[in-house]
Amino acid sequence: MPALTSQRLRRWLKPRRGWVIAVPLLWLTLFFLLPFGIVLKISLSEAAIAIPPYSAMLDFGAETLSLVVTFGNYLFLMSDSLYVSAYWGSLKIAFVSTLACLLIGYPMAYAMARAPAHWQLVLLLLVMLPSWTSFLIRVYAWMGILSNNGLINNTLLWLGLIDSPIRMMNTNFAVILGIVYAYLPFMVLPLYANLTRLDGSLLEAASDLGSRSINTFLKVTLPLSKGGIIAGSMLVFIPAVGEYVIPELLGGPDTLMIGKVLWEEFFNNRDWPVASALAMVMLGLLLIPIALFHRYQSRELKE
Amino acid sequence: MRKPSFTTVMLILGLVFLYLPMLILVFYSFNASRLVTVWAGFSGRWYIELFRDQQILSAVWTSLRIAFFSASMAVCLGTLAAFVMVRFGRFRGKTALSSMVTAPLVMPEVITGLSLLLLFVHMAQLIGWPADRGMVTIWIAHTTFCSAYVAVVVSSRLREVDLSLEEAAMDLGAPPVKTFFQITLPVIAPALAAGWLLAFTLSLDDLVIASFVSGPGATTLPMVVFSSVRLGVSPKINALATLIILAVSLATFLAWYFMRRSEAKRRQAMRMQAQEA
Secondary structure, three states: OOOOOOHHHHHHHHHHHHHHHHHHHHHHHHHHHHHHHHHHHHHOOOEOOOOOOEOOOEEOHHHOOEEOOOOHHHHHHHHOHHHHHHHHHHHHHHHHHHHHHHHHHHHHHHHHHHOOHHHHHHHHHHHHHHHHOOHHHHHHHHHHHHOOOOHHHHHHHHHOOOOOOOOOOOOHHHHHHHHHHHHHHHHHHHHHHHHHOOOHHHHHHHHHOOOOHHHHHHHHHHHHOHHHHHHHHHHHHHHHHOOOHHHHHHOOOOOOOHHHHHHHHHHHOOOHHHHHHHHHHHHHHHHHHHHHHHHHHHHHHHO | OOOOOHHHHHHHHHHHHHHHHHHHHHHHOOEOOOOOOOOOOEOOHHHHHHHHOHHHHHHHHHHHHHHHHHHHHHHHHHHHHHHHHHHOOOOOOHHHHHHHHHHHHHOOHHHHHHHHHHHHHHHHHHHOOOOOOOHHHHHHHHHHHHHHHHHHHHHHHHHHOOHHHHHHHHHOOOOHHHHHHHHHHHHHHHHHHHHHHHHHHHHHHOOHHHHHHOOOOOOOHHHHHHHHHOOOOOHHHHHHHHHHHHHHHHHHHHHHHHHHHHHHHHHHHHHHHHHHO
């Protein structure tokens, strides 16, 4: 991206440039970056019955400055199998959901990108519209469909196909279905953006050279849409790992997901240091996916 | 008729999958029975009950105000961030800024919510502000993550805009600030509107972050809906859902209509130019 070439702008901006940059940079540093430092700090302190419920790390007692750092919260997380299996469960459910989103979303995006030009905008709006309504209400919709006296079970009972309702609500299946349903538009959007830019002449050249359509897809289309696949998958996977609403509403007692555990540690047990340690470990697990997403996104921004 | 391709079938099935649950939700909002899943005749009573529910109405008002102010502030901050990233070339802190713009797009809400709450608690201890949490803290939280979305929308538009327009204005002697407000801003106005609307819906929809940073004073609509939905299905929520879906569909239709009209106008102008030439 070339900088503005106009000499006058450069000259005008030079003394003021810093101020224009500073406003968004300071806001985001204060309200996005700095908070992570505080979470780290509290994850290293001890829980206490106080307001706020943790012990101060720096203490000015008896004219000496004492620094108390404890890794106890992290050791506690590792020793308790509940937390380990919650992390594992989150990663598993997020992975399966992402894969399902990709398998459903890729053909959808492909068909959209190949549709006549005047249809493309309509199709794009149709796919995105649900995501603008309400996340909570879209998850809620499945409660009425999946429950024991819900739509599916009632219909199957009425048809005489089953004698007793199938348990679908409060299972991992319901959680995965909910995640796929809620996040599908975020998978389709970057895939579509990527596939519309695909050069049609490449595909023609491949078929002119005698490549079969499956072969062309695997050797040309798929590698070229790698960026869209990564972006879409990260947009689904990363938030899904920390998902709270969907496992709370659709999951059951055996659905262990870390977002829900963190929420309960914080709101029900009021254990802020453990909740902070949970958040830090989750962030650590997601660092590589976030970096992948950032790399794709900044490449996208440069084009 | 030609056999439809596999991808077309998948697109149709995908759209059915996206819309069927919402249509079922709308259908049962007109159910006379309290049991959401058993049809007992047509009725509009849940809509009447919805409009009598003071708790929901005041939560709607709170949410709308927060969303309005968050979206407006997010458009200012996000546009500034986008402008700096696209037009300023290289500067110190650019990598930091671009990371802080893309990370909120994917950051799990529980982490964002927890970290912001801890920040507010710390600030209250150190500088005494914010003394209590409520609409202002939710506004700050929503502005922060919404401005990231606005920055992405606006920067993609800024990159498409022809630089020569801005340069021509300045070569003719317009000062840079005037150029920004009279040339750049009108050209990126559709992106600002799209960013504002996106930020508005994101703020209206947020449950998790608001639950962390809110205090006893401010209850937003998603919080009320969530506490009701946790107890099971309720036809009043179906009625509310129907109204939300209706409003969003209407807004989307209007946006589509205006986009199509301006596109048609542009094409016509180009045709006329071609004829004159």
